[in-house]
Amino acid sequence: MQRLKDKICTHAKIIENRILQVDNFLNHQLDIALFNEIGQEFKRRFANKEVTKIVTIETSGIAIASITAQYFNNVPVVFAKKHAGINMNKDVYEAKVYSYTKDQEYTIKISKEFLSPNDKVLIIDDFLASGSALLGLVSLISQSNAEISGAGIVIEKTFQEGRKLIQEKGLQLESLAIIDSLKDGQVIFK
Amino acid sequence: MQRLKDKICTHAKIIENRILQVDNFLNHQLDIALFNEIGQEFKRRFANKEVTKIVTIETSGIAIASITAQYFNNVPVVFAKKHAGINMNKDVYEAKVYSYTKDQEYTIKISKEFLSPNDKVLIIDDFLASGSALLGLVSLISQSNAEISGAGIVIEKTFQEGRKLIQEKGLQLESLAIIDSLKDGQVIFK
Numbered sequence: 001m002q003r004l005k006d007k008i009c010t011h012a013k014i015i016e017n018r019i020l021q022v023d024n025f026l027n028h029q030l031d032i033a034l035f036n037e038i039g040q041e042f043k044r045r046f047a048n049k050e051v052t053k054i055v056t057i058e059t060s061g062i063a064i065a066s067i068t069a070q071y072f073n074n075v076p077v078v079f080a081k082k083h084a085g086i087n088m089n090k091d092v093y094e095a096k097v098y099s100y101t102k103d104q105e106y107t108i109k110i111s112k113e114f115l116s117p118n119d120k121v122l123i124i125d126d127f128l129a130s131g132s133a134l135l136g137l138v139s140l141i142s143q144s145n146a147e148i149s150g151a152g153i154v155i156e157k158t159f160q161e162g163r164k165l166i167q168e169k170g171l172q173l174e175s176l177a178i179i180d181s182l183k184d185g186q187v188i189f190k
Numbered sequence: 191m192q193r194l195k196d197k198i199c200t201h202a203k204i205i206e207n208r209i210l211q212v213d214n215f216l217n218h219q220l221d222i223a224l225f226n227e228i229g230q231e232f233k234r235r236f237a238n239k240e241v242t243k244i245v246t247i248e249t250s251g252i253a254i255a256s257i258t259a260q261y262f263n264n265v266p267v268v269f270a271k272k273h274a275g276i277n278m279n280k281d282v283y284e285a286k287v288y289s290y291t292k293d294q295e296y297t298i299k300i301s302k303e304f305l306s307p308n309d310k311v312l313i314i315d316d317f318l319a320s321g322s323a324l325l326g327l328v329s330l331i332s333q334s335n336a337e338i339s340g341a342g343i344v345i346e347k348t349f350q351e352g353r354k355l356i357q358e359k360g361l362q363l364e365s366l367a368i369i370d371s372l373k374d375g376q377v378i379f380k
Contacts, residue, residue: 015277019277021277023278023279023301023304024303024304028268028269028271028278028300028301028304029266029267029268029301029304030252030256030259030266030267030268030269031266032256032259032260032264032265032266032267033264035256036260036264058248058249059248059249059252059269059271059273062220062249062252062253062256063252063253063255063256063267065253066220066222066225066252066253066256066257067256067257067260069220069222070222070226070257074222074223074226075222076219076220076221076222077219077220077222077253078218078219078220079218079220079249081218081249082273083249083272083273083292085289085291085292086291086292086293087205087209087211087291088213088218089213099275101275101276101277102273102275102276103276110218111213111218111219113214114213114214114218114219
């Protein structure tokens with residue numbers, strides 16, 4: 001997706017030759033016009049799939065998933081919670097996720113009432129790197145016996161093992177910008 | 191806003207006669223069609239105000255703010271972070287916020303690069319109750335010397351003191367559903 005790649009080249013910061021910091025448009029300040037193009041592109045890539053629900057994970061997946069849902073007939077978005085409040089339903093699906101950018105393990109949760117065996121779920125997230133968050137979401141959805149229609153990722157880093165782990169599950173994985181290397185502070189797209 | 195009130199009556203849960211749990215459509219599962227109506231209503235209420243940026247707070251404000259931005263010429267959304275990752279810019283505006291639903295004090299942060307004295311900021315959030323989160327956002331924006339165009343809230347509970355604290359700041363405050371009481375497990379709108 002060219003506009004996304006252009007935005008990465010002009011606005012992302014590279015930290016320690018391995019972290020792509022995209023706070024300018026994806027993770028802190030949000031470029032809503034770009035998110036609409038991203039949503040349309042996900043619709044194009046999953047045009048052949050039935051989708052009754054979009055599932056993502058807090059925090060950075062939420063806005064992308066919500067804008068994307070508009071291109072899938074406004075299906076409901078459900079986000080897995082990392083920081084559940086005291087008033088969250090206690091009857092939940094749970095999975096463990098490790099966050100590299102926060103160096104911390106989380107238990108992510110989705111209330112059982114929001115996933116059912118009749119659902120066909122598109123997973124949307126901002127990044128794919130180690131695959132830990134995405135595998136956690138796959139686990140939550142699988143526990144509910146819902147079907148997974150596929151996974152749409154905004155930015156994938158190929159130098160971690162995420163893609164392999166997801167493809168081993170037999171899932172359609174679509175990443176809109178795929179980065180092979182951040183060495184020497186340079187973004188090298190696949 | 192009638193559709194929102196109807197949704198509250200049919201889908202919200204009342205906990206301990208004081209907490210309105212709206213995980214079904216606002217805080218965990220997200221009703222994207224409803225969010226579009228909410229965004230249009232905020233545009234109607236702030237039609238006379240210039241808005242160059244929408245500011246909200248993670249987590250539940252993000253989707254509402256992002257959909258709403260579409261009705262304000264796709265202005266950028268910036269969300270204040272409660273859980274900053276290690277790759278967040280260190281040069282930030284900060285404020286303390288107390289969360290009643292998590293019984294916890296947070297430091298919320300916005301990178302200085304995403305607010306400037308030229309900005310005219312619309313604040314969007316899901317709830318107004320004690321006003322702590324909203325006052326924290328007002329503090330962050332004021333530190334940047336940006337102008338505040340107003341605050342748009344989805345659900346306000348009048349039996350806590352939030353409105354008074356915000357109005358003392360001279361801000362236009364628009365709440366789409368205003369709740370006077372949750373006593374006896376009943377939602378009483380203003």
